Amino acid sequence: MDKSPSEEDLPIGTQFDREMMQQCIALARRALGRTAPNPLVGAVVVRDGEIVGTGFHPQAGAPHAEVFALKEAGELARGATLYVNLEPCNHHGRTPPCSEAVVAAGVAKVVVGIVDPNPLVAGSGIARLQQAGIEVLVGVEAAACQQLNEAFIHRILHQRSFGILKYAMTLDGKIATSTGHSAWITSTDARQEVHQLRAACDAVIVGGNTVRRDNPQLTSHHPQARNPLRIVMSRTLDLPTEAHLWETEVAPTLVLTEPGVDRSLQSFLQKKQVEVVELAPLTPAQVMAYLYDRQLLSVLWECGGTLAARAIAEGAVQKVLAFIAPKIVGGSAAPSPVGELGLENMNEALVLSSVSWRTIGSDCLVEGYLSEVISLP
Numbered sequence: 259m260d261k262s263p264s265e266e267d268l269p270i271g272t273q274f275d276r277e278m279m280q281q282c283i284a285l286a287r288r289a290l291g292r293t294a295p296n297p298l299v300g301a302v303v304v305r306d307g308e309i310v311g312t313g314f315h316p317q318a319g320a321p322h323a324e325v326f327a328l329k330e331a332g333e334l335a336r337g338a339t340l341y342v343n344l345e346p347c348n349h350h351g352r353t354p355p356c357s358e359a360v361v362a363a364g365v366a367k368v369v370v371g372i373v374d375p376n377p378l379v380a381g382s383g384i385a386r387l388q389q390a391g392i393e394v395l396v397g398v399e400a401a402a403c404q405q406l407n408e409a410f411i412h413r414i415l416h417q418r419s420f421g422i423l424k425y426a427m428t429l430d431g432k433i434a435t436s437t438g439h440s441a442w443i444t445s446t447d448a449r450q451e452v453h454q455l456r457a458a459c460d461a462v463i464v465g466g467n468t469v470r471r472d473n474p475q476l477t478s479h480h481p482q483a484r485n486p487l488r489i490v491m492s493r494t495l496d497l498p499t500e501a502h503l504w505e506t507e508v509a510p511t512l513v514l515t516e517p518g519v520d521r522s523l524q525s526f527l528q529k530k531q532v533e534v535v536e537l538a539p540l541t542p543a544q545v546m547a548y549l550y551d552r553q554l555l556s557v558l559w560e561c562g563g564t565l566a567a568r569a570i571a572e573g574a575v576q577k578v579l580a581f582i583a584p585k586i587v588g589g590s591a592a593p594s595p596v597g598e599l600g601l602e603n604m605n606e607a608l609v610l611s612s613v614s615w616r617t618i619g620s621d622c623l624v625e626g627y628l629s630e631v632i633s634l635p
Contacts, residue, residue, distance in 0.1 A: 271369065271398035275341070278302050278309075279371055279399040282343040283406055285314040285323070290458040291484050292317045295553040297344055297374075297410040301327035303365075305338040318553075322347065324356040328363045336364035343371035343403045345396075348383040357386040367393040371403030375414045409556040412576060419549045421542075421574045423559045423566055424455065425595035426581040426621075433563070436589035438471055444583045447619030450479075455579070457483040460554040461512075463545070465565040466492035475502045476560065477509050485509035486558065491565065493540055495520040506531040514548075516540045542574035563597035570608070571599060575628055578610060582622045 269276060285300025293315055301323035303311035311334070313326025324346055328335050346356035346368070360368060368387055373396065374380060387394050404411065409420035426443040427433050434440035442449065456462055457478035468474060469490055476488045488503050488511045495515050503511045504527065513527055517536040524534045537544050542565070549557055559569050569575050580595070601607060610626025617623075 269398075270400070271395060274307075275369055275395070275398050278304060278341040279343060279369065279403070281309070281312070282323075282341050282371065283399070283402055285312055286343055286406060288314050289316050291460060291486065291556075294318065294460050294555040295410075295413065297407045299323040299342065299344045301340060301342040303327045303331040303335050303338050303340050305331070305334045310334040310338065322356045325359055328359060328365075331363075337366045339367040339369060340365045341369045341398075343399075343406065345370050345372070345374040345379055345381070346383040346387070347374065347376075347379050348386050355383075355386075357383045360387060361390040361392065365392060367395070369398050370394065370396045371398055372396075372400050372407075375411050377414075408577075413550065413555055417550060418546050418573075419460070419554045419557045420576055421546060421557050421559060421569065422455075422459065422577045422579060423569065423575045424452065424579040424581075425560070425566070426452075426583065427595050428583055428585040428587050430586045430588060431594050432587050432589065432592040433595050434593050435587050436591045438593075440472065443585065444581045444621045445619035448581050448583075448621040448623070451618050451623070452581070453477075453479045453483070456486050456558060459486050459556045459558040461487040461489050461549060461556075462558040462560055463489045463491060465561045466490060466494065466497055467562050467564075468560070469497055469501055469503060473498075473501055474560075475508070487512055487554075489514060489545075489557075491515075491540060491542075491545065491561075493519070495523045497523065499523075499526060504530045504532055514540060514545060541572060542569040543572040546574045563593055563595055565597075566595060567597035567599050570596065570628065577625070577627050580624045581618070582624065584620060584622075 281302050282300035286298040289298055296315060296318045299322060300314040302309055311327040311331030313323045313330060315323045324342055331338065340360060346360055348355050348357040384394050384396060412420040425433060428443060462476045464474060477485045488509055490503060490513045492513065493516050512533045512535065514535055514537055517538050527534050537548060559566060559575060608628060611629060613626040615622055615624045
């Protein structure tokens, strides 16, 4: 006899509720990479089964999604249902509390994706709505809403920016040939995916060796898309004077180094409008703490294996995106995407959780999350 699903297995809300929440998520994604340190939020107002107002939060300091949606709905918001992927705020920040705007609009019901983990909200927005007699349903499409704002949630809970390690490798685990040649491992389709990923992140980090070897641009490669802050970590500042990253009219560049290193090159870079900041010590953990203070949400690590291993070991990486091309190059000296981690037995291997994969053109993208932190020798 078939077992009936438990209540925990059943989706929350109706099919229509879930469709409207997906609309909220789609609206929120329009501001990818632009809202830090705020979350991505979209809102939809529905009256008699019809959408009468939509909105999304475009950037920090601007009105929130609910305000835009309610304004578009106007008087039709009275007695309507408001859908929003994140709990309405209930505090005064750069903008007034959205909970009060919802109450003032006369909305009858609010459907929320997830509770805001920010201690300034954390259920108080929902409580305010219920206090005003508004029906509230929480948890519709919760998993999708959490994934949308995983960087925001991580930043709130851990006081660190969210780190994503991205690399492209061959089927035999190489990121270049034995000579160091790496253009191109993956297909055009996969590289376009990376460009979109950069546009969605606040910053992208490489080491000095990547600058010397590859002379990357680290941009979204699209005139209408935003470019992330491009960051170079270099203890020695042994960097070329000619590099795409010094073309700051294309996108901003930040060089992170240690105190007192090569003042002449620092002066050269600053004349190129490259920002130079000294950190002591210059480590991935210290960098992520610094970027948190700069209000960044998501940071993309596109570095070589040595820096990638250090970033993993120091807990600077929470998510891994591995693009795998159906190519074999061989070579015992050919580099791999992650350097020495000091693991001697297979049972010590770091295991990704919530793993998913999909094909992009001729390549495969594997995504998963790291939870463990190890100590390098």
